[in-house]
Amino acid sequence: MNLTYILILVVLGIFLLVFVYIEPMLAKHKIKNSNEYGSARFSTFKEVQKIFDKENVGHIKNVGFPIWFDKNLKTVWMDKETPHWVYLGSTGSGKSVTQVIPYCSFLSSAETKRSAFITDPKGEIFATTSKMFQDRGYEVITIDFRNPEKSNKLNILEPIIKEYEEYMYYDKIKDTDISFNNMAISHLAETNRLITSLSEMIMKEKVEAKDPFWNNSARQLLEGLIGFFLEEYKLGNINREQITMTSIRKFQNSSMAEKNFAKFKEYLETREYGTKSKDSLTSIITASENTYKSITSVWGSKMSLFDDVNVANVTSISDFDFGILGKKPTVLYVIVPDEDKTYFTLVTVIVGLLYRELVKVANSMEDKKLPVQIDFILDEFANCPPLSDIEAIVSVARSRGMRFHFFIQSFAQLDNVYGKDVAQIILDNCGLVYLKTNTQETAEAISKRLGKRTIEQSSVSQSISLTNYNGNKSTSLMARDLLTPEEVKQLHYKMIIFPIIGFPIFRDTILYKKFSCYKKGMIDRTINSLKDLSYTYFTVENIKYEIKNKRGRFRDRLTKENQQMIEEKLENERNLFKEVEEILKEVLTNKEYKVDYDECNNRAFMKINVDNLDNGTLIKVKNKIDNEKYHIENSKQDNTTIIEVHFKSAF
Structure with missing residues (x-):
């Protein structure tokens, strides 16, 4: 009898172990092959291989954004379709050493050369890449407000x-x-x-x-x-x-x-x-x-x-x-x-x-398109005053052979400079690279952009007595963030890439020194006297050297060079009245008239004195001459009609 009770207790112990500890652990979160509450996920390597262009790191033909590397860093898959990129990384996120310098290495070594414009607040990029660019056939120019000499x-x-x-x-x-x-x-x-x-x-x-x-x-x-x-x-x-x-x-x-x-x-x-x-x-x-x-x-x-x-x-x-x-x-x-x-x-x-x-x-x-296309690599982009017509730039720059890389610390920083509407236009026209954030708002935005997946959640209930056991297991589907805001903030040495096409990519960040195409060195520059x-x-x-007389005529205020220019201009304008003289010869047949030239406000005009001019002939003169180019005024003094012909552009 004692043996029977012992066996019962052993069996109950096993049930307790399975249902109280082991089963809940196994059934905690299971991903179900269902998209009822969301289908968010990261790209697979097979998808990366299918969508993006494969290049040899040591011999790149056409440079694009590096999406994925093999484990030996010998092969890279590049996105050559996304027109521009926004890089999101707070201070200390390694933007220079994991993004800018590696990209410069690929850019400079590519078979098809592209120019580069690089904002370099610390001078770090110049110090680590300028020799590499020069050795690979690039002309190197610096606008250096730290070292103007x-x-x-x-x-x-x-x-x-x-x-x-x-x-x-x-x-x-x-x-x-x-x-x-x-x-x-x-x-x-x-x-x-x-x-x-x-x-x-x-x-x-x-x-x-x-x-x-x-x-x-x-x-x-x-x-x-x-x-x-x-x-x-x-x-x-x-x-x-x-x-x-x-x-x-x-x-x-x-x-x-x-x-x-x-x-x-x-x-x-x-x-x-x-x-x-x-x-x-x-x-x-x-x-x-x-x-x-x-x-x-x-x-x-x-x-x-x-x-x-x-x-x-x-x-x-x-x-x-x-x-x-x-x-x-x-x-x-x-x-x-x-x-x-x-x-x-x-x-x-x-x-x-x-x-x-x-x-x-x-x-x-x-x-x-530009004969040599160009990348604008703009570090601290959101610390700069707003760039005029940025909406048009991100929309049409690619068609002319220009690609932009915007580096910001947070979405709020971009909103603060451009306003939410323009900032959204920038983001809509760019791929996004997430590196690091310390702000909850940005982490929530990244989590929301990643989306939700569907998971299976199981729960177990049981009641046990010495003579009876009742157990129940239920399963339900629910939504879960692909990465929660807290998980986004806790990422270290990782990056999330949101290209224009395909699912987001999740991979490690890689230091520039690990790439075989990187060559260290800074060029020497000539020191000039300030x-x-x-x-x-x-x-x-x-x-005061140009003004001769405060109340003098306009012409007296001008330099000799300007006076000469005005005389040449007046002479040219007088020559343009030749066609009017031909019209006068045609209309004023058998009339006595005299043609003079004068000027008003440095514009030449024609002055015609006609004796005994009847109204009918005057109207003919006006109809022939008064058009889009000329303007006519007339007056009468005794038996003489005075006709003035001006350029309309003078009025």
Whole structure:
């Protein structure tokens, strides 16, 4: 009997062990082959092999984003379809050593060469990749605001000056052929577009301000001053090297003195409407004193970075052409002190100017693509002021051969600069690479983007007595995040890749030193002497040498060179009236008349005196001449009719 009880107790013990401990452990979470509550998952290696292009790490033909590597790091599968990429990584996520430098290694060693534009706040990328690029046939250029004595030079007004010089050339000969006239107008229009674009990049605030008046007015002030400097250059009053942002900054500072302001205002009155300076500056300098001071205060806060001696030296002149990046393999590093956010304005400006120049190069090609395509690798992208027309850039850049890599620390950072709507447009046009986050909001966004999967959950209930056992097991389906926000935050040395096509990819991050195509080294750069650039400044005080008499006629205010240009212009206009003379010969047959030429506001007009002219003949003259090109006025003195023929463009 005792043996029977012992056996019963042993059996009950086994049941207790199985149902109380072992079964719940085995049935805790089982993935069921069902998608009822979600089908999220990561890509399999077979899918990676099927979707993406296989390349040999040691001999890459065409570079793309590295999706997957074999265990020996000899083979890489690359995404060549996703147009642009956003990299999400907080401080310490290893963006440089696991993303930028490896990509530079693949880029430089590829058979099909692409240029690269790299923002490099610490100078780390330049130090680790510049020799590699140079040894592989690249031209290496640096814009270095940390070490300006070693930097290349870039006058950010250079594209504007070059466009305006094209206008100046065609403007001189525009009356000789209609095509030259059209070219002059086209180049002037493009000059004004470039001026507006540059001014907006410098003056634009992160996200639209509640009252945009002050920033818009500051932008208008900058537009007008750039236009004023160009016009002074055309008149021969300043030379080319005086057209810099630092010189414009000094000019505006000098105009704040009461005497100088009155002088500048009076000098501006000599300009004609239709000039950039007159059109943009009139409403600014005629504003009330308090309004004007507020506008110049906003303007000064944005332009103060050009007071920096380092910035002034680097932006004083240009020693390379932006277009080279679209024509031959070139890498351009922009090194800015990341401890001072004001320098990031220059990054936005340089990217914007380079993009526009490369679009021009692409548009000049038959296939509308760059001969040498380019990658923009923009570290600290969301620390820079907003890039104008970023929505259009991410939509059309790829078609012209440009690929962008945007590095940000969080989604909120991008929203803060561009606003939620524009930030979403950027994300919609890019693949996403997640590296690391410390913020709950970003972790939740990544978890949500990964989606949910369906899991099977089992539960067991039982009741046991010495004589009876009752057990019950139930199974249910439920949804679970592929990765919860907490799991996302706890990832280390891992990355999640969201390409435009396919499921997300989950893999290890890999240090640049492990790739056979990486070669260490930094190029040597020439050390140049920094300059005192005060000799290049043009201030209001300098204007006095051009003004002869405060109440003198407009012509007396101009330099001899400008006077000569006006005389040539008047002579050309007088020649254009030859067709009117032919009409007069036809209509005024048997009439006594005399033709003279005069001028008004530096525009030539024709003056005809006709004796005893009847109304019928006068109407014929008007009908023949008064058209889209000419405007006629007539008056009568005794028996003489006076007819004036003006160009309509003079009104």
